[in-house]
Amino acid sequence: MNKKKTITVALAIITNDQNDILVVRKKDGLYFALPGGKIEATETANEALIRELNEELNLSFNTTDFTFLANHTTKAANEVNTMVEGHIFLLNKNLTQTVSGYAEIEEVLWLSKANHMNYRLAHLFTEFALPKWLSETL
Numbered sequence: 001m002n003k004k005k006t007i008t009v010a011l012a013i014i015t016n017d018q019n020d021i022l023v024v025r026k027k028d029g030l031y032f033a034l035p036g037g038k039i040e041a042t043e044t045a046n047e048a049l050i051r052e053l054n055e056e057l058n059l060s061f062n063t064t065d066f067t068f069l070a071n072h073t074t075k076a077a078n079e080v081n082t083m084v085e086g087h088i089f090l091l092n093k094n095l096t097q098t099v100s101g102y103a104e105i106e107e108v109l110w111l112s113k114a115n116h117m118n119y120r121l122a123h124l125f126t127e128f129a130l131p132k133w134l135s136e137t138l
């Protein structure tokens, strides 16, 4: 039997005052995706999220800055024959500061309702975050 591998990640939906959503693209990655990354064995999803946002975007948050929304499982964006299980959190306030990418992040982008169709977005973003954002139910 060919059982697909699953990557478990903690991800953040972060908006600004214009209601744009922050997305990132990894080096060599084709897709823009929600910021975050893999959950280590020794940490909770919320703790992993805080660590990844610090490593990738140099942003500092507390676990209470986020509300857990849902888990969503779908096809992984960058890995072949692999599923991704995202533990998805919403930042409780709008982000006002300028954001830059560090570590393996190549590009950081504020996705707007006017420009989102011009970018290749990870399946998890398209299936979970996009409909909620467009229908203003985030």
Ligand SMILES: Nc1nc2c([nH]c(=O)n2[C@@H]2O[C@H](COP(=O)(O)OP(=O)(O)OP(=O)(O)O)[C@@H](O)[C@H]2O)c(=O)[nH]1
Pocket: 007, 009, 011, 026, 032, 033, 034, 035, 036, 037, 038, 039, 075, 076, 077, 078, 079, 084, 104, 122, 123, 124, 125
């Ligand atoms: N960050 C993120 N990853 C996603 C999303 N959707 C999705 O399929 N993934 C997959 O999950 C993988 C997460 O790997 P990662 O490399 O970002 O995580 P990480 O920083 O903890 O990994 P590393 O420390 O092993 O390099 C990505 O390669 C991608 O294929 C998403 O919306 N956001």
